[in-house]
Amino acid sequence: MRNLEKRYIFKRQTLFALVDKVKLWASRSGMLHGVKSVVKTQDMLTITTHCGLVFTCRNSKNSRSARWLRNRFCKEPCPKCKIPSWKLEKYSATVFTNSKKHIV
Ligand SMILES: [Zn+2]
Numbered sequence: 072m073r074n075l076e077k078r079y080i081f082k083r084q085t086l087f088a089l090v091d092k093v094k095l096w097a098s099r100s101g102m103l104h105g106v107k108s109v110v111k112t113q114d115m116l117t118i119t120t121h122c123g124l125v126f127t128c129r130n131s132k133n134s135r136s137a138r139w140l141r142n143r144f145c146k147e148p149c150p151k152c153k154i155p156s157w158k159l160e161k162y163s164a165t166v167f168t169n170s171k172k173h174i175v
Pocket residue numbers: 103104105120121122123149150151152
């Protein structure tokens with residue numbers, strides 16, 4: 072049996088820190104993509120997904136995708152990204168918290 076221990080991620084951090092940890096991306100169409108790489112240049116991010124999307128976005132704490140990832144608005148995983156189920160399980164067991172006491 073896989074250990075579904077809760078993972079805690081601090082809420083108030085930049086999009087880069089968030090995406091770099093969860094390695095997932097919430098697209099505007101409501102799909103959850105697997106992130107292959109995320110590169111930070113100044114205040115911009117270049118994100119490459121496993122299905123081959125490449126795009127840039129601002130590295131802000133309150134970006135749409137950061138909010139969508141934290142609130143788990145995207146329920147449907149991208150079929151092309153083939154996100155492994157352990158990653159989806161880990162994501163659903165993640166607690167986004169404002170409290171620092173759980174963060175290690
Ligand atoms: Zn995808």
